[in-house]
Amino acid sequence: MNSNTIVENxxxxxxxxxxxxxxxxxxxxxxxxxxxxxxxxxxDIKSSEMVTFPNxxxxxxxxxxxxxxxxxxxxxxxxxxxGDEVKATGKILEIPVGDSILGRVVNAIGAPIDGKGAIKxxxxxxxxxxxxxxxxxxxxxxxxxxxxxxxxxxIPVGRGQRELIIGDRQTGKTAIAIDxxxxxxxxxMICVYVSIGQKDxxxxxxxxxxxxGGAMDYTVIVSAGASEAASMSYIAPxxxxxxxxxFMDQGKDVLIIYDDLSKHAVAYREISLLLRRPPGREAxxxxxxxxxxxxxxxACRRNxxxxxxxxxALPIVETQAGDVSAYIPTNVISITDGQIFLETDLFYKGIRxxxxxxxxxxxxxxxxxxxxMKKVAGTLKLDLAQFRELEAFAQFGxxxxxxxxxxxxxxxxxxxxxxxxxxxxIKIENQIVTLYAxxxxxxxxxxxxxxxxxxxxxxxxxxxxAKVFYKEIKESKMWTDKGEMELKKAIADFxxxxxx
Amino acid sequence: xxxxxxxxxxxxxxxxxxxKSSSEQKxxxxxxxxxxxxxxxxxxxxxxxxxxxxxxxxxxxRIEAKISSVEALSHQTKTSLEQALKKRYSVKEVTxxxxxxxxxxxxxxxxxxxxxVDLSVKNKINKLQEYLTKTV
Numbered sequence: 001m002n003s004n005t006i007v008e009n010x011x012x013x014x015x016x017x018x019x020x021x022x023x024x025x026x027x028x029x030x031x032x033x034x035x036x037x038x039x040x041x042x043x044d045i046k047s048s049e050m051v052t053f054p055n056x057x058x059x060x061x062x063x064x065x066x067x068x069x070x071x072x073x074x075x076x077x078x079x080x081x082x083g084d085e086v087k088a089t090g091k092i093l094e095i096p097v098g099d100s101i102l103g104r105v106v107n108a109i110g111a112p113i114d115g116k117g118a119i120k121x122x123x124x125x126x127x128x129x130x131x132x133x134x135x136x137x138x139x140x141x142x143x144x145x146x147x148x149x150x151x152x153x154x155i156p157v158g159r160g161q162r163e164l165i166i167g168d169r170q171t172g173k174t175a176i177a178i179d180x181x182x183x184x185x186x187x188x189m190i191c192v193y194v195s196i197g198q199k200d201x202x203x204x205x206x207x208x209x210x211x212x213g214g215a216m217d218y219t220v221i222v223s224a225g226a227s228e229a230a231s232m233s234y235i236a237p238x239x240x241x242x243x244x245x246x247f248m249d250q251g252k253d254v255l256i257i258y259d260d261l262s263k264h265a266v267a268y269r270e271i272s273l274l275l276r277r278p279p280g281r282e283a284x285x286x287x288x289x290x291x292x293x294x295x296x297x298x299a300c301r302r303n304x305x306x307x308x309x310x311x312x313a314l315p316i317v318e319t320q321a322g323d324v325s326a327y328i329p330t331n332v333i334s335i336t337d338g339q340i341f342l343e344t345d346l347f348y349k350g351i352r353x354x355x356x357x358x359x360x361x362x363x364x365x366x367x368x369x370x371x372x373m374k375k376v377a378g379t380l381k382l383d384l385a386q387f388r389e390l391e392a393f394a395q396f397g398x399x400x401x402x403x404x405x406x407x408x409x410x411x412x413x414x415x416x417x418x419x420x421x422x423x424x425x426i427k428i429e430n431q432i433v434t435l436y437a438x439x440x441x442x443x444x445x446x447x448x449x450x451x452x453x454x455x456x457x458x459x460x461x462x463x464x465x466a467k468v469f470y471k472e473i474k475e476s477k478m479w480t481d482k483g484e485m486e487l488k489k490a491i492a493d494f495x496x497x498x499x500x
Numbered sequence: 501x502x503x504x505x506x507x508x509x510x511x512x513x514x515x516x517x518x519x520k521s522s523s524e525q526k527x528x529x530x531x532x533x534x535x536x537x538x539x540x541x542x543x544x545x546x547x548x549x550x551x552x553x554x555x556x557x558x559x560x561x562r563i564e565a566k567i568s569s570v571e572a573l574s575h576q577t578k579t580s581l582e583q584a585l586k587k588r589y590s591v592k593e594v595t596x597x598x599x600x601x602x603x604x605x606x607x608x609x610x611x612x613x614x615x616x617v618d619l620s621v622k623n624k625i626n627k628l629q630e631y632l633t634k635t636v
Contacts, residue, residue, distance in 0.1 A: 041614035
């Protein structure tokens, strides 16, 4: 392109440019502190309306008082001075969305932060939206395959469900979420990972991991880092769910992860206290329940009449010393459709993922579970429950009767089978084969330290020698007698080879 | 607990002294000062007066408009501006406060309370810049 064409283009653009005379509402900054600005004037402003500051920063009006407006500043507030002119935009805060956002890392207002250039946005979506109503919804009946045995078998998650991941620090909460994202490859699912108040180093590591696993093709990361203002952390999850809604409106299934909502609540507490709203329990403001309920309510499964699509939410909440009765954990537990409870003790015992099967529930997921899995998981749940009951007696060893001993051995093997390495999601068919072998007692005479080896070998062997079974699971989600016979034979054959 | 705002006080003062003779008004003013003193609100007096002025202006159909321009406006422009503002805000009287601001580069900027109509060249250039950088 030579200079002449540039000039020509510029001329054309300038000719197209028309300035409309517009009456603008302005106010003046009265005080600025800690990311909050008090602005006088701005009559007729709406709640959560966007305002612009002279240096291009945007803000959101949150507190509307008689003669001043409390504004949270999104971005750098160090250059905003007292007396600056603030303009109302008349728009509720919105973020740009478009298909090209896939594979990108954006901040809470949708601006790219991965250094890969601008994002071409086709639309803007408001950050706050009322959740889809009752008539547009449909019951959850399709599974999200997380690739984690213990979750897919015992605490299944359905498309459109909200399943909380809760536990102390360093128990593998994020690991479960990342594994779930990695396993969505080829499952026709868009993933949105919202990082709230996390270390940038963690985000970097996680991004690289997703990139390496080929997951970034269908993933968007929304990040509000620990060094950014609390206002960014506050709006990040809403921005994330708006992006998710954009994809859902195209009839797609979306998986969104909020990592984590306890930091989100803390950020909101900070903003609320700075805006002088009255503090309540644990100094959280009165509307902290609504803060999370309106966010999680936007996860849904829409029926075909209203365009279909779903948003599955996996919020993460961090507890302090296993205390689930703190304010935020109890709130979010009551909002969600179940929880995956992770425990430090289990983690250090080497049971990873450290899921406490007894305390974890999924209130709607079981109707979404595929039939074949449901069949094996039922027996597994029973085995595990009996094992927990008898575990206390395990130390008596030889004094136990035969059937108790047998149950203990089965339980130990079940625990062993449910262990799984990080970043190694397992296909649902393979999970069924393993759990089938376990629950039908094929593993009872395999030594506990050989279980993993047995499992890996078995899956590999069955993939080659039980093709009918695999085909049946894939097509009709359940096996027939023919497939079962074939599988039984394959397992028996493998065992002969294995014990040699 | 309800808080009486400065605006409420100003409105009360206006309603009390409305349609009163000058001797009565003097009496009322005295009482107001005493009240403010008793309630320790004297420090808020400037703000209250400002609000009182706004209320009186509003009630009596007067507005104050601040006009910024690069050079002094001609008489003709001023009268037509006054006419236009009277029509827009449906008031009887418009007071123009002129302000010379070289930074505007050209055109005028009209401010009425918190409403601004910016017709300055500077604003146009800013908007053009925004437009051009956006489309690229």
